[in-house]
Amino acid sequence: MQRRQLMKAGAAMATSLGLAGLTRAQGAYKAEYKMSTVVPPAFAWGKGGAIFADLVRERTAGRINIKQYPGASLVQGQQDREFAAMRQGVIDVLCGAPINWAGTVRELGVFTLPFILPDHKAWDAATTDPAIMDEYFGLVRKAGAEPLAVGETGFRQISNRVRPIRRPEDMKGLKIRVVGSPMYGEIMSAMGANPTFMSWADAQPALASGAVDAQENPLEVFLAAKIHTLGQKYVTKWNYSNDILLFAIAAPVWSSWTPDDQAIVRTAAQDAAKQQIGLVRKLFADDVAAVRALGVDVHLPTAEEMQTWREATRGASAKWKEATHTGLVAKIEAVAAKAMGR
Ligand code: X2X
Numbered sequence: 001m002q003r004r005q006l007m008k009a010g011a012a013m014a015t016s017l018g019l020a021g022l023t024r025a026q027g028a029y030k031a032e033y034k035m036s037t038v039v040p041p042a043f044a045w046g047k048g049g050a051i052f053a054d055l056v057r058e059r060t061a062g063r064i065n066i067k068q069y070p071g072a073s074l075v076q077g078q079q080d081r082e083f084a085a086m087r088q089g090v091i092d093v094l095c096g097a098p099i100n101w102a103g104t105v106r107e108l109g110v111f112t113l114p115f116i117l118p119d120h121k122a123w124d125a126a127t128t129d130p131a132i133m134d135e136y137f138g139l140v141r142k143a144g145a146e147p148l149a150v151g152e153t154g155f156r157q158i159s160n161r162v163r164p165i166r167r168p169e170d171m172k173g174l175k176i177r178v179v180g181s182p183m184y185g186e187i188m189s190a191m192g193a194n195p196t197f198m199s200w201a202d203a204q205p206a207l208a209s210g211a212v213d214a215q216e217n218p219l220e221v222f223l224a225a226k227i228h229t230l231g232q233k234y235v236t237k238w239n240y241s242n243d244i245l246l247f248a249i250a251a252p253v254w255s256s257w258t259p260d261d262q263a264i265v266r267t268a269a270q271d272a273a274k275q276q277i278g279l280v281r282k283l284f285a286d287d288v289a290a291v292r293a294l295g296v297d298v299h300l301p302t303a304e305e306m307q308t309w310r311e312a313t314r315g316a317s318a319k320w321k322e323a324t325h326t327g328l329v330a331k332i333e334a335v336a337a338k339a340m341g342r
Pocket of ligand 1: 079
């Protein structure tokens with residue numbers, strides 16, 4: 001009897017020791033988890049980050065406190081360093097566009113190839129396809145982060161201060177600012193412009209001073225950042241690229257959380273992504289009218305004009321399919337074609 005009681009006590013002790021061991025393996029929670037976003041919550045994509053942080057704080061009763069650092073301030077505004085900084089432990093939470101990380105993890109740029117997902121039907125089909133997303137999330141995990149959900153940064157449109165852009169000839173000699181992504185640089189060269197790589201922080205003064213003539217961003221960003229006040233008078237809405245907004249957690253941080261908290265954080269990211277996509281699409285629906293109301297000329301390309309852009313970028317596109325992930329790109333193209341009824 002006594003013996004059995006002793007054994008019971010021993011078992012209880014082992015269990016509690018085991019739990020203690022587990023807690024230790026999971027590590028102590030930090031007082032603050034640092035999240036980088038390029039733009040602040042006044043933009044739909046920065047707002048996506050704010051919604052995520054709020055949901056996590058509420059649903060974990062403050063156990064997980066995510067603090068947003070907009071302006072990519074954790075990397076001194078150098079947004080192309082975000083992913084590397086996440087790997088170094090400077091950033092805990094990513095809520096960003098993989099196009100910014102092209103120099104670190106090229107293969108994550110598959111959704112940003114020119115004209116690969118030309119409309120929302122194609123975009124939705126690809127980003128909700130289980131086989132595509134399993135493979136993509138596998139690449140994110142291999143790169144050192146736990147992927148949680150995917151929002152939308154928005155279709156990117158070109159603007160400039162010189163003339164309306166209708167055909168590749170209109171791009172000749174235009175100095176265009178692009179993010180530090182060689183893929184975007186080569187697309188712009190293929191279209192006839194002179195690309196220059198610059199962070200978002202540096203882009204705005206460069207546009208204001210006329211050091212660069214053109215830029216490309218979703219019109220939601222054009223409006224929120226008041227890019228028309230920087231002398232940008234002409235917009236062409238050609239929907240050439242629409243990057244995902246990836247919500248992800250640095251792998252060591254992710255494994256320091258209990259399975260229950262991991263589940264809460266994943267659901268919060270999925271809910272935030274859904275809301276964020278809703279915001280972006282609402283703005284997209286009215287963006288032409290909103291931009292025109294500012295006195296900016298907005299050109300909507302004809303089907304024929306769209307074909308000239310596709311042709312101009314065919315070579316750059318083929319090169320970057322190889323440079324990112326040929327197999328996954330083929331899957332994305334097949335799903336997109338089906339969604340668009342081709
Ligand atoms: O810098 C940009 O142009 C922005 C805000 O769109 C990105 O982060 C890619």
